[in-house]
Amino acid sequence: xxxxxxxxxxxxxxxxxxxxxxxxxxxxxxxxxxxxxxxxxxxxxxxxxxxxxxxxxxxxxxxxxxxxxxxxxxxxxxxxxxxxxxxxxxxxxxxxxxxxxxxxxxxxxxxxxxxxxxxxxxxxxxxxxxxxxxxxxxxxxxxxxxxxxxxxxxxxxxxxxxxxxxxxxxxxxxxxxxxxxxxxxxxxxxxxxxxxxxxxxxxxxxxxxxxxxxxxxxxxxxxxxxxxxxxxxxxxxxxxxxxxxxxxxxxxxxxxxxxxxxxxxxxxxxxxxxxxxxxxxxxxxxxxxxxxxxxxxxxxxxxxxxxxxxxxxxxxxxxxxxxxxxxxxxxxxxxxxxxxxxxxxxxxxxxxxxxxxxxxxxxxxxxxxxxxxxxxxxxxxxxxxxxxxxxxxxxxx
Amino acid sequence: xxxxxxxxxxxxxxxxxxxxxxxxxxxxxxxxxxxxxxxxxxxxxxxxxxxxxxxxxxxxxxxxxxxxxxxxxxxxxxxxxxxxxxxxxxxxxxxxxxxxxxxxxxxxxxxxxxxxxxxxxxxxxxxxxxxxxxxxxxxxxxxxxxxxxxxxxxxxxxxxxxxxxxxxxxxxxxxxxxxxxxxxxxxxxxxxxxxxxxxxxxxxxxxxxxxxxxxxxxxxxxxxxxxxxxxxxxxxxxxxxxxxxxxxxxxxxxxxxxxxxxxxxxxxxxxxxxxxxxxxxxxxxxxxxxxxxxxxxxxxx
Numbered sequence: 001x002x003x004x005x006x007x008x009x010x011x012x013x014x015x016x017x018x019x020x021x022x023x024x025x026x027x028x029x030x031x032x033x034x035x036x037x038x039x040x041x042x043x044x045x046x047x048x049x050x051x052x053x054x055x056x057x058x059x060x061x062x063x064x065x066x067x068x069x070x071x072x073x074x075x076x077x078x079x080x081x082x083x084x085x086x087x088x089x090x091x092x093x094x095x096x097x098x099x100x101x102x103x104x105x106x107x108x109x110x111x112x113x114x115x116x117x118x119x120x121x122x123x124x125x126x127x128x129x130x131x132x133x134x135x136x137x138x139x140x141x142x143x144x145x146x147x148x149x150x151x152x153x154x155x156x157x158x159x160x161x162x163x164x165x166x167x168x169x170x171x172x173x174x175x176x177x178x179x180x181x182x183x184x185x186x187x188x189x190x191x192x193x194x195x196x197x198x199x200x201x202x203x204x205x206x207x208x209x210x211x212x213x214x215x216x217x218x219x220x221x222x223x224x225x226x227x228x229x230x231x232x233x234x235x236x237x238x239x240x241x242x243x244x245x246x247x248x249x250x251x252x253x254x255x256x257x258x259x260x261x262x263x264x265x266x267x268x269x270x271x272x273x274x275x276x277x278x279x280x281x282x283x284x285x286x287x288x289x290x291x292x293x294x295x296x297x298x299x300x301x302x303x304x305x306x307x308x309x310x311x312x313x314x315x316x317x318x319x320x321x322x323x324x325x326x327x328x329x330x331x332x333x334x335x336x337x338x339x340x341x342x343x344x345x346x347x348x349x350x351x352x353x354x355x356x357x358x359x360x361x362x363x364x365x366x367x368x369x370x371x372x373x374x375x376x377x378x379x380x381x382x383x384x385x386x387x388x389x390x391x392x393x394x395x396x397x
Numbered sequence: 398x399x400x401x402x403x404x405x406x407x408x409x410x411x412x413x414x415x416x417x418x419x420x421x422x423x424x425x426x427x428x429x430x431x432x433x434x435x436x437x438x439x440x441x442x443x444x445x446x447x448x449x450x451x452x453x454x455x456x457x458x459x460x461x462x463x464x465x466x467x468x469x470x471x472x473x474x475x476x477x478x479x480x481x482x483x484x485x486x487x488x489x490x491x492x493x494x495x496x497x498x499x500x501x502x503x504x505x506x507x508x509x510x511x512x513x514x515x516x517x518x519x520x521x522x523x524x525x526x527x528x529x530x531x532x533x534x535x536x537x538x539x540x541x542x543x544x545x546x547x548x549x550x551x552x553x554x555x556x557x558x559x560x561x562x563x564x565x566x567x568x569x570x571x572x573x574x575x576x577x578x579x580x581x582x583x584x585x586x587x588x589x590x591x592x593x594x595x596x597x598x599x600x601x602x603x604x605x606x607x608x609x610x611x612x613x614x615x616x617x618x619x620x621x622x623x624x625x626x627x628x629x630x631x632x633x634x635x636x637x638x639x640x641x642x643x644x645x646x647x648x649x650x651x652x653x654x655x656x657x658x659x660x661x662x663x664x665x666x667x668x669x670x671x672x673x674x675x676x677x678x679x680x681x682x683x684x685x686x687x688x689x690x691x692x693x694x695x696x697x698x
Contacts, residue, residue, distance in 0.1 A: 022695055023605045023606065023695055025695075026605055026691045026692065026694065026695035027602070027605060029691045030601060030687070030688040030691045030692075032428070033428045033429065033430065033687050033688070033691070034428075034430065034684075034687060035428075036428045036430045036431055037428060042426055081693075082424060084537075084538050085422065085424055085538055086534075086535065086536070086537075086538060086690065086693050087690050087691075087693055087694040088424060088425070088426060088690045088691075088694075089424060089425060089426055090426050091426065092425070093423055093424065093425045094423065094424040094425070095421065095422070095423045095424075096421070096422050096423075096424075097419050097420075097421045098419040098420065099419075099420070100538065102536075102537055102538070104536045104537065105532075105533065105536035105537055108532070108533045108536065108537055109454070109457075109533050111457055111461045113461045113464050113465055114457060114460060114461055114464070118457065118460065121453055121457075122453055122454065122457050125449060125450040125453040125454070126450060126533055126537060126539055127537070130449055131449060131453070178419060
């Protein structure tokens with residue numbers, strides 16, 4: 001581990017959402033600065049203000065990558081802005097050693113009327129490259145962005161994906177910084193390009209002190225050496241990525257019951273491996289998983305199809321079990337059960353939802369998403385960011 | 398073998414990232430003016446470093462501005478021509494009384510407008526460039542002076558083209574240039590310096606409150622009529638006092654005299670204006686730096 005390049009010591013920053021007041025405070029702060037006074041009463045909030053960052057202390061060394069997670073408005077961007085030196089902290093100190101590179105505004109200064117090539121010059125100059133350095137790298141940039149066909153066309157003819165590719169390519173081939181700040185920029189372009197970006201970032205990360213913000217937990221998990229969780233401007237926890245991310249995901253309020261159904265149809269109960277799924281429910285990877293649902297329905301026979309859907313910690317649907325058409329009895333009650341011999345869901349947090357459709361699938365009887373959640377655990381530690389893991393038969397010679 | 402080993406150990410290890418040679422910055426709530434020399438040094442270094450960026454931005458704006466138009470650079474002449482044609486029309490038709498000018502009236506208006514636009518455009522340019530560039534330096538650490546410098550570059554380019562037209566106007570209206578005619582360039586530079594200084598001073602408040610640019614727009618429109626741009630200085634009355642208090646009166650009068658008469662008596666006045674403008678300009682640049690983090694914070698909302 002190298003030397004400490006980013007040191008934040010008890011950093012605090014006030015923020016004001018009232019536009020008029022904020023502008024006025026800006027003026028007052030500026031005048032105080034002119035009178036060589038430090039921030040007026042650094043510990044007290046003026047009307048309308050709140051702490052957007054408070055008591056933040058952290059340290060990032062060369063070769064280390066700190067992932068920053070937290071909900072929108074938790075103060076992540078404010079912290080990054082202070083670290084890049086764009087705004088001043090109201091409390092505490094920040095000490096930065098070495099050259100700072102920030103990938104925050106991809107494609108800064110792009111002019112849509114100009115060609116991609118012309119815009120590379122503008123964007124790279126903004127990032128601090130000299131004309132000669134740009135000339136040396138321009139082929140590399142065009143190649144990295146996979147834009148050789150379109151590079152002499154005006155940027156406004158580009159698709160949005162091409163636009164970010166160009167922006168990322170310029171930033172990615174710049175001089176290697178000592179300190180690198182990444183704000184949600186890794187999720188650009190299509191899958192192939194995204195992987196290329198991640199590989200490139202991983203390369204830079206080896207020799208820099210990196211702070212990066214991402215809402216994609218698996219990426220944070222995979223690339224960070226530590227993760228800091230920011231909530232309400234304060235550091236809730238700093239530590240090993242998988243632990244912090246797990247706690248962070250668990251902190252989301254359970255989704256309010258979002259169950260809609262047609263008159264006469266109700267979901268009575270739902271059980272996962274014999275019990276109602278909750279935060280403590282655990283299922284082993286590659287072990288049996290069963291879900292049973294019991295519903296009440298109008299007293300006649302119905303031909304229905306039932307669906308269970310599994311979504312990952314960010315509520316993205318990952319896997320589905322969809323039944324064939326089943327006929328119910330006419331007693332007004334029905335039970336459905338789904339069984340998997342081996343669940344291939346990867347370790348982590350999962351959300352479960354269910355639906356009952358009529359045979360033609362043109363409408364629904366029940367859509368139930370009551371925030372059912374469970375954990376998948378495994379003795380193995382070698383799972384990456386992928387959400388499904390096969391248990392395969394391997395051969396070798 | 399032991400010899401080389403000894404040699405190796407006696408040489409201090411040089412790593413690619415020896416921490417001693419890396420720049421260290423510290424951010425805190427302390428006022429940057431507590432270390433004024435340090436601030437000046439930072440400004441100086443940044444200004445020097447941003448020249449490349451300023452050039453690229455200037456180039457970008459120049460190319461982008463006329464790429465979407467057929468008449469292209471001809472538009473640079475349009476505002477000056479309109480003023481000349483309007484006032485020539487008004488006076489020739491006796492809608493407005495004609496003025497007794499020592500050079501043909503259209504040439505008189507042309508020179509006046511040339512100098513006045515140098516001033517008024519330099520006045521509004523800094524805030525406009527700052528606002529246009531704010532999207533960039535609110536997110537990245539870039540010297541905002543680069544954008545302002547690029548704006549001045551664009552302005553200088555426009556004025557240079559209009560100067561060429563001045564030559565044409567002189568030929569057309571048979572204005573015999575004096576030996577001091579090249580000093581018109583100095584007058585233009587002076588008008589830009591004065592306007593630019595006020596413009597840069599306005600950025601801190603102007604970027605926070607939209608009122609500023611509106612007020613400036615009104616004052617500039619009115620100010621043209623308190624300057625001998627399209628008519629001479631009134632002979633008497635309180636309007637004459639207003640004209641005389643206006644530093645641009647000196648600059649405009651000087652430019653016309655330098656073009657067709659000679660050095661005249663404008664030396665001390667213009668030098669004084671130059672010195673004061675230069676000081677104001679410097680103060681404006683320093684103020685901008687002191688205020689910048691606060692502006693970024695409040696504009697970034």
